[in-house]
Amino acid sequence: MRIEDEIHQKHFKDDYRRLLVNLLFTNNWVNQQVMPFFKQLGLTLQQHNVLGILRGQHPEPVCFGDIQNRMVDRNSNVTRLIDKLIEKGYVTRDVCAANRRMIEVRITDKGLKKLEQVDEKFPDLFSKLHNLSKEEAVLASNLLDKLRG
Amino acid sequence: MRIEDEIHQKHFKDDYRRLLVNLLFTNNWVNQQVMPFFKQLGLTLQQHNVLGILRGQHPEPVCFGDIQNRMVDRNSNVTRLIDKLIEKGYVTRDVCAANRRMIEVRITDKGLKKLEQVDEKFPDLFSKLHNLSKEEAVLASNLLDKLRG
DNA sequence: GCATGTTATTTGTATATACAAGTAATGTAC
């Protein structure tokens, strides 16, 4: 559905304005696909993102700064995110012996199992993007890369 | 910059996963362009969106439901948004005589002036999207439309 | 080895968001 119809606006002054509004509107659409998906699994998008980063290094630990740099949403408060994941038993935290300012975070077996459970369901989530062909998905992704410069 | 480099991830399992992450990452990028722009003008993105909708109908009023349907972010709480805009003197609200459940919202002269002030600065904001050519902007926008179905 | 700056994480706080429940006016069936 054209963005003009979505927000009941006849036309945009120029193509860049249309793109900006479309990006903002599409983000909300994406969030509404993604949020319930993770919610039913007892995670938030950011919590899942952290677990994925930790699995990538497992069994090595990852420190807060590195987690932050690899996160899709850089604004997340890593301290409080990790607190939540510890509560749920999905990660552990230890002070780094070599540099006691740093915190080593590791994913637990329980966390790994939770990720596997998410993986099994992932096709349900990605199917929501199948209005685009594979080629269009690649094209869209590359345009977003270029947009950000 | 490729999304792989942005989040320090070597590769994605498939093109749809890459697109989803790219959409989420790009949204944060867009927000970081947009939020400070409106903040310096004493507005939030949603408040500006409402003022724009009201200007479109000015001097006719718009009721809450119509505002919500035309907003880019449908999750906004219109009641509390309007409260803020009244505080700032940019809109008025009156109970609709014909149907006393409805609220008629109108933009004030002060609100119109604020919008003009935003309009003057808009080129600064849109210039941030100029990594894409006009043709690419149209293409990207159309792909987003198609993505949502 | 002490002062000063830098890095890594934590905490505080004001505002925003998501989501559910509440209220009040209107419409509809009988």
Add this chain to the structure above:
DNA sequence: GTACATTACTTGTATATACAAATAACATGC
């Protein structure tokens, strides 16, 4: 004209976010 449902907006609340300030460990120059 009186129940009952629906519409339109409001309120409450728990959680999340943005942003600034604080703390604590380490690094550097002297």
